[in-house]
Amino acid sequence: MGDVGGTWDPGECSDECAQEWLAGLRANPALPNSALARLLTVEESPGPASSEWLKWRTLDAEAARMVVASPQIGHRLRAVEKPELDVDVLSCLAHDAEPRVRFVYAVLAGDFGRRIPEGVLEILAGDDQARVRRAATDHRGLPLTVRARLARDENASVRAGALTPEVWPLLDADLREALCADPDPAVREAVDRLLAPEPEPAPRIAPELRVTDPDPYVRRAAAGDPHVPTALALRLADDPDDGVRLALSLREDLAEEQRTAVAYVVPDGYHTPPRWVEERGHEPEVARRAAASGHVLLRRSIAMRHRLPADVVELLAEDEDFFVKLTLCEHCQDAPHELVVEMYAHWHGLKAGFLRHHPNFARPGLARYADHPNPRLRHAALDDPDGGPDLVLRLADDPAVSAWAVQDPRLPAGELLRRLALRDSARSAAANPALPPAVMHRLLDLAGVAAGPAR
Known part of the structure; x- marks a missing residue:
């Protein structure tokens, strides 16, 4: 698109259109870090979906550092939920000024198999918020000396969380006695779990008694237990409980004739x-x-x-x-x-991403669906690598699939710019990865977003 970014002007820019551009840019996979830095200054509406775009965006090391340093709390919260981010970059959130961020980081610091940097758990364990200290006690890597200190914490939930079999012998006698008589029931329950004797193994019940037990859950277990002889299990074929008959019908040792003879009922759902x-x-x-x-x-x-x-x-x-x-x-x-194509065409629970990631989904030739009455197949036509700009341009005027067609990088440049100025397509056009960075920055200028460093 040449140098159009500095000169292109869509005409009057309404607040609604500006918001559509921002939403599109947040979804644009080719968004440069210079534009990301500007987007991170935009305050987003509070709510469960706030900053959701960051959860799905791939961030390189530079972008990750920008997100964890964002002035927006929602951005920093989303960073913690991204398993691929560098743990050392995330560790600065243990010092975050916002208690919510420190708490979420304390909860998720070790999730996704992540290494917790040295010293981070000690910082969290010394937090002035009790729920942050409590979350720190859930991590097995918390040093025992720190855990022993938290067993004296002023907050009962922290004291209870600090107690483990490993730390109990390290506590002095006076503290153990105080914890046994703690005024908070959660602490006393934690102590009771530590001191409780190992439960004795449950006595084995004879299979004959299990298949005649009045509890249907016992009979269900017996019906599916391969250790219960086949002939004995088959006595449950006429059991009044649907779950018992279903468990019986799924046994490996049944012949198909025996399986068919069981009056099982297939339940709905998984x-x-x-x-x-x-x-x-x-x-x-x-x-x-x-x-x-x-x-x-x-x-x-x-x-x-x-x-x-x-x-x-x-x-x-x-x-x-x-x-x-x-x-x-x-x-x-x-x-x-x-x-794969048939199921995608008829089951709305399968998203377009399902197609693209299935190894047997053959993309060449899908353009033949461009005029198919099923809009899901017309959408699939966009995945044909041999489909050129004409295909994309045609589908950009299809109300059912235009949002995806306008995001397609094969859309002709002039048409992409035209679509940026249309309210119904502004978001999709701003999400198009073929949009030059200069145009992205021009959109941010027009939307009133503060300029970032010189680009």
């Missing part, structure tokens, strides 16, 4: 796969048996495997049950392209 399918579903013969079963939950269960033999995939891809096919597409890397 069902945890049987343990034998989870543990041995990678074995080809186990996979083939489950895929060929008349029990739809066994077929749905095996469809959850990451990889499956070709003949099993072929069988499941033709299954009469919609959710078997959907589960295969969602979980199995071997699901065929045709089925």
Whole structure:
């Protein structure tokens, strides 16, 4: 677009249009750090979705440092939720002026498998906010000397959180006695857990008693227990409890005739796969048996495997049950392209990102869907790498998919600038990664955002 950034002017810029530009720029994957620095000065509306854009934005080291130093509390809070950020960059949040930021950092500092920098837990354990100190006690890396100090804390929740089997022997006798008689029940309960004797193992109940137990939950457990003999378990085939009959029907040791004879009811919603399918579903013969079963939950269960033999995939891809096919597409890397597209076309729970990340999603040729009556398939047409600017331009006028088409970097430059000035497309145009940095900064100028360092 040449030097258009310094001269382009959309005409009158309404507050509404300016907000659309800002929202689009926040979503723009090509946003330079110079523009990010300016966006970080913009105060956002409070609420659960505030600064959500930062949660999904990839930040390099420079950008990460800018976010944790942002004047906006919401930005700093979002930084803590990003597992990929450098732990040493994040560690400065232990000193943050805002108690909410220090608390969230204290809770999440070790999440996502992150290393906690040396000395950070000690800082959090000395915080003037009790909930920050309490959060510090949840980290196993907290030094025992610090934990012992917190066992004397003025706040009861901190005292309770500080108590672990490792620290208890280090406390002096007077403190242990005081904690045993602590006026707060949470502290006394923590002490009781430490001092409680190991529970004795529960006595084994004979299988014959389990299958006749009046508690349906006991019978359910027996029905699915492979240690209960098959013949004994089959006595539950006419059990009055639906859960008992369902558990029985999913046993590995049943022949298909026996399984069919059980009057089980398939419940709505998600069902945890049987343990034998989870543990041995990678074995080809186990996979083939489950895929060929008349029990739809066994077929749905095996469809959850990451990889499956070709003949099993072929069988499941033709299954009469919609959710078997959907589960295969969602979980199995071997699901065929045709089925992936079919499920995407008919199930709104599958987002466009699902298509793009599926290894068997073949993009070339998708342009043939540009005129398809299903808007989801017209959207998929944009993923055809051989589709040129004409395809994108055509779909930019399609109300159902224009938001994505206008964000497509293949959109002609002049059309992209024109769309920036239209209220209905301003956000999508500002999110287009082909937008030159100079134009991005011009949008920020027009929106009244303070200028950053010289660019």
